[in-house]
Amino acid sequence: xxxxxxxxxxxxxxxxxxxxxxxxxxxxxxxxxxxxxxxxxxxxxxxxxxxxxxxxxxxxxxxxxxxxxxxxxxxxxxxxxxxxxxxxxxxxxxxxxxxxxxxxxxxxxxxxxxxxxxxxxxxxxxxxxxxxxxxxxxxxxxxxxxxxxxxxxxxxxxxxxxxxxxxxxxxxxx
Numbered sequence: 001x002x003x004x005x006x007x008x009x010x011x012x013x014x015x016x017x018x019x020x021x022x023x024x025x026x027x028x029x030x031x032x033x034x035x036x037x038x039x040x041x042x043x044x045x046x047x048x049x050x051x052x053x054x055x056x057x058x059x060x061x062x063x064x065x066x067x068x069x070x071x072x073x074x075x076x077x078x079x080x081x082x083x084x085x086x087x088x089x090x091x092x093x094x095x096x097x098x099x100x101x102x103x104x105x106x107x108x109x110x111x112x113x114x115x116x117x118x119x120x121x122x123x124x125x126x127x128x129x130x131x132x133x134x135x136x137x138x139x140x141x142x143x144x145x146x147x148x149x150x151x152x153x154x155x156x157x158x159x160x161x162x163x164x165x166x167x168x169x170x171x172x173x174x
Contacts, residue, residue, distance in 0.1 A: 004052070004053035004054075004056070004167065005053065005056070006160070007160070007163035007164060007167045008156070008159050008160055008163050011152075011153055011156045011157075011160075013149060013152060013153075014148075014152050017133065017148040017152075019130075021152075022125075022133065022148070022151060024155070025151045025152055025154075025155035026122055026125045026126060026151070026155075028155040028156075028158045028159060029118060029121060029122055029125070029151075029154060029155060029158060030118060030122045031158070032066075032070075032114060032118055032158040032162070033111065033114040033115040033118050035158070035162045036063060036066065036111060036114060036161075036162055036165075037111050039162050039165040039166050039169070040059065040063060040107050040111075040165060042174075043059065043169075043174065047059065047172070047174055048060040048107060050168065050172070051168075052164040052165060052167070052168040053164070053168070056164070057097050058103075059107075059164075059165050059168060060102070060103070060105075060107055061097045061098075061102050061103060062161050062164050062165060063107040063110050063111065063165075064097070064101065064102035064105065064107070064109075064110045065093060065096070065097050065102065065161070066110070066114065066157075066158075066161050067110035067113040067114055067117070068091075068093070068096050068102070069093070069157065070114065070117055070118070070121070070154065070157075071113070071117060072091065073121075073150060073153075073154050073157075074117055074120065074121045074124075076088050076137055076150065077121070077124065077125075077147055077150060078124070079137060080135045080136060080137040080146075080147050080150070081128075081132060081135055081147070085136050085137060085138055085144065086137050086138065087137075087138045087140070088137050088138065088139055088140075089140075090139070090140055090141055125151065128147070132147065133146065133147045133148045133151070134146050134147070134148065135147050137150070
């Protein structure tokens with residue numbers, strides 16, 4: 001049985017990067033707002049308040065988490081481009097998921113954030129050359145991360161959280 005925490009499997013960093021793999025990752029990031037909107041389409045408040053798995057966040061919290069997380073990733077990418085291996089700040093994802101804006105606001109708020117944010121992020125990513133993808137940041141928990149690695153991680157993250165929602169929908173017959 002598949003672990004419901006990882007419906008598409010755990011993230012595995014690529015062993016190499018090239019223009020084709022980068023474009024595939026950027027395409028996942030570009031598609032996320034549409035995929036996320038489709039994943040929650042037609043869900044009512046009770047369904048949005050349902051955990052995607054036993055002991056997990058609600059579907060609403062997942063959507064708001066993605067907006068929080070991808071906002072951080074976008075800003076971290078810009079720091080990596082603007083500074084020499086900046087040390088970035090981590091945040092307590094579980095605590096953020098329990099703030100009222102993540103527990104109670106309609107998902108349309110974060111879907112709108114994702115649409116605008118991802119347009120900017122994709123525009124930035126598509127403007128980078130190979131040397132810029134090799135620029136790095138320092139993450140206190142994950143160590144040195146190149147923009148290539150951040151890109152691959154968030155490509156996975158898009159599909160990972162969308163799958164949390166679509167898997168929950170299938171499980172409940174929504």
